[in-house]
Amino acid sequence: MTVTVSRAPAVRQSGWRRALTSPTTARILFPFVVIAVWYWIYYTIDSRIFPTPLEVLEFMWEEITLTSGVTYSSVATNLYGQFGISILRLTIGFAVAVILGTAIGLGMGLSKRVDAFFHDPVMAVLAMPALVWALFLGIVFGFGHWAPVLTVILAGIPFVIINVREGVRNTPKELVDMAKSFEVPQDKITRHVLMPSLMPFFFAAMRFAYSIGWKGLVVAEVFASQVGMGWTIKFWYDAHRAKGVIGYALFFIIFALALEKLVFDRLARRAFKWRPQLGAYELAEGDFAGVAGEGFLLEGDEIGQSVQVTGMEGNTGNG
Amino acid sequence: MAEIKVENLQKEFGVGDDRVVALENVNLAISGHVFVSIVGPSGCGKSTLLNILSGIETPSAGQVTITQDDREAEPGYVFQAARLLPWRTVMDNLLFVQKERDDAARERCQRYLDMVQLGDKVDKYPGELSGGMQQRVGIARAFSIEPDVLFMDEPFSHLDAITARSLRRELHHMWVQTRKTVLFVTHDVGEAVELSNRILVFAKGGKLKDDIQVELPFPRDPSDDAVAITKAAVLRQFEELDLVAS
Numbered sequence: 001m002t003v004t005v006s007r008a009p010a011v012r013q014s015g016w017r018r019a020l021t022s023p024t025t026a027r028i029l030f031p032f033v034v035i036a037v038w039y040w041i042y043y044t045i046d047s048r049i050f051p052t053p054l055e056v057l058e059f060m061w062e063e064i065t066l067t068s069g070v071t072y073s074s075v076a077t078n079l080y081g082q083f084g085i086s087i088l089r090l091t092i093g094f095a096v097a098v099i100l101g102t103a104i105g106l107g108m109g110l111s112k113r114v115d116a117f118f119h120d121p122v123m124a125v126l127a128m129p130a131l132v133w134a135l136f137l138g139i140v141f142g143f144g145h146w147a148p149v150l151t152v153i154l155a156g157i158p159f160v161i162i163n164v165r166e167g168v169r170n171t172p173k174e175l176v177d178m179a180k181s182f183e184v185p186q187d188k189i190t191r192h193v194l195m196p197s198l199m200p201f202f203f204a205a206m207r208f209a210y211s212i213g214w215k216g217l218v219v220a221e222v223f224a225s226q227v228g229m230g231w232t233i234k235f236w237y238d239a240h241r242a243k244g245v246i247g248y249a250l251f252f253i254i255f256a257l258a259l260e261k262l263v264f265d266r267l268a269r270r271a272f273k274w275r276p277q278l279g280a281y282e283l284a285e286g287d288f289a290g291v292a293g294e295g296f297l298l299e300g301d302e303i304g305q306s307v308q309v310t311g312m313e314g315n316t317g318n319g
Numbered sequence: 320m321a322e323i324k325v326e327n328l329q330k331e332f333g334v335g336d337d338r339v340v341a342l343e344n345v346n347l348a349i350s351g352h353v354f355v356s357i358v359g360p361s362g363c364g365k366s367t368l369l370n371i372l373s374g375i376e377t378p379s380a381g382q383v384t385i386t387q388d389d390r391e392a393e394p395g396y397v398f399q400a401a402r403l404l405p406w407r408t409v410m411d412n413l414l415f416v417q418k419e420r421d422d423a424a425r426e427r428c429q430r431y432l433d434m435v436q437l438g439d440k441v442d443k444y445p446g447e448l449s450g451g452m453q454q455r456v457g458i459a460r461a462f463s464i465e466p467d468v469l470f471m472d473e474p475f476s477h478l479d480a481i482t483a484r485s486l487r488r489e490l491h492h493m494w495v496q497t498r499k500t501v502l503f504v505t506h507d508v509g510e511a512v513e514l515s516n517r518i519l520v521f522a523k524g525g526k527l528k529d530d531i532q533v534e535l536p537f538p539r540d541p542s543d544d545a546v547a548i549t550k551a552a553v554l555r556q557f558e559e560l561d562l563v564a565s
Contacts, residue, residue, distance in 0.1 A: 178402040181373050182416040196406040274406040274444040
C-alpha cells in the first residue's frame with residue numbers, strides 16, 4: 001500500500017522565536033515589566049518621597065556594607081543584627097509549629113476522637129488574622145520575644161496540622177493491605193509505607209508554615225517588638241522613607257526565595273527522587289508557596305494531586 | 320504439603336435491606352502442588368474468597384484453615400495492580416516483604432527477578448517501569464518469599480492482551496519449575512484452562528457451581544490443539560451453567 005502525503009507538514013517555529021515564547025523568557029521578563037511600571041509611576045505621580053529602583057538598590061547596598069550611618073538600637077545596631085533576631089524568632093516558632101503541628105496532625109489523621117477534639121479549635125486558629133494575634137500577644141507579653149515567636153507558631157501551626165492530617169488520611173490503603181498480607185510488622189509499615197506517603201504533605205506543610213510564619217513575624221514585630229525586620233520596616237515608615245520600607249521588604253523576599261531554592265527545593269529533590277516525572281520546571285513552580293502562600297485557597301504541589309487547604313486564612317499581609 | 324480447607328463459609332456485607340451475600344455456604348478442599356483457578360462473573364464473590372483466605376477480610380460464618388505439614392502455611396500474594404512502593408527501588412520492594420534482609424534474601428530476590436527478566440532493573444523505581452514490568456515485579460515479590468501457598472487476584476486484568484499473554488507464559492513456566500499451591504482468581508476461562516489443574520466456578524450470589532478438573536500435561540502450549548479443544552469444552556460447560564442469575 002502506498003500513502004501519499006499531499007500537504008507539507010506544519011512549519012516548525014524558528015529557534016529564536018521559540019526562545020522568545022518560552023516559559024523561561026516569560027520568567028525573566030517579569031522583573032523588567034515591574035521596573036518599567038515602577039519608573040512609569042515615578043514619573044507620573046511626581047512625588048518627592050517615591051523612590052526609584054536605583055535609590056532602593058543604593059539604600060540596600062548601604063545597609064549591606066554598613067555605610068548608611070544609621071544605628072537602629074543598642075540591641076541590634078544594623079541590618080545583620082535585625083535580621084539575626086528575626087531569623088532566630090522565625091526558626092524557633094517554625095520548629096515548634098512543625099513539631100507540635102505534626103504530632104497533632106498525626107493524631108487527628110489516625111483517630112476520629114482526636115480529630116473531633118481539635119477540629120474546631122484548628123479552624124478557629126486558622127480563621128484568626130495574624131494581625132490580631134500580634135496585637136493580642138503584644139498586650140499580654142509586652143515588647144519581648146514571646147509575642148513574635150508565638151505569632152509565628154499560631155500563624156503556621158494550622159497549616160501543618162491540616163496538611164499532615166490529610167497526608168495520613170491519604171495513606172494508600174492498598175499498600176498497607178499489601179504489607180499486612182505479606183505479614184510485614186507494623187513498625188516497618190509505619191517507616192516504609194506511612195512515612196514516605198506522608199512526605200509530600202509534610203513538605204507542603206513546612207512551606208506553608210514557613211511563609212505564613214514569616215508574615216506573622218513581621219506583623220508582630222511592627223506592633224509588639226523593638227527589634228527585628230518588622231520593627232525596622234516600621235522605623236523607616238516612621239521616618240517617612242519609602243526606600244527603607246521597600247528595601248527591607250526586598251531583603252526578606254530575597255531571603256525567602258533563597259531559602260526556598262537552597263533548602264526546601266533540595267530537600268524535596270532528595271525526598272522525591274523516586275518520582276521520575278519531577279522535572280526542574282515543576283519544582284520551580286513550588287517557589288510560589290514560599291512567597292505567596294496567602295489567601296483563601298492554598299496549593300501544595302509536591303505530588304500530582306494537590307493539597308488544598310480551604311479555610312479563612314487571616315489577612316496577614318495587612319499589618 | 321499445603322492444604323486449604325474451607326467449611327461452610329459465609330460472607331455478607333451490610334445489614335437489613337442493604338444486605339448483600341458475597342459467599343454462600345462454600346465448602347472446599349485443596350491440597351498439594353496444584354494450580355487452582357477461581358472463575359466467575361463480576362460480583363460472584365471470587366475476590367472476596369481470596370481476601371478471606373488471605374486474612375484481609377473476616378468471614379461472617381464458617382471456617383478457613385490453611386496449613387503446610389501441620390503448621391500454619393506462609394502465603395504470598397499477587398494483586399490486580401502491582402501494589403509496589405513507589406519510593407523504593409525494585410530490589411527494595413522485594414526486600415521489604417522478606418523476613419530477614421540478609422545476603423540469602425538478596426540472592427533469592429535477584430533469582431526471581433531474573434526469572435521474570437527484570438534482573439537488570441533492580442535499581443529502578445516502579446515509576447520508571449511499564450505496567451507489565453511492574454506486575455512482573457509483583458509476581459517476583461510473591462515468589463521471592465517462597466510461600467507455601469500463592470494467592471493471585473486477576474493479576475493480568477489491568478494489562479493489554481499482548482503483555483498479559485507474555486506474563487501468563489512466564490507465570491506458567493515459573494509454576495512448572497516451582498509447583499507451588501496456587502489460587503488464581505480470573506474472569507478469563509481461557510486463561511484458567513491454560514494455567515490450571517482445577518477450575519472452581521462461582522455464580523452470582525457467591526455459590527460454588529462447579530469444580531472442573533483440567534487433565535492436560537504440563538508445560539502447556541496455548542497454541543496446542545489439546546489446549547484449544549479443552550478450552551472449547553470448558554466454555555460449553557460454562558454456558559450450560561446459569562452463572563449470572565443469582
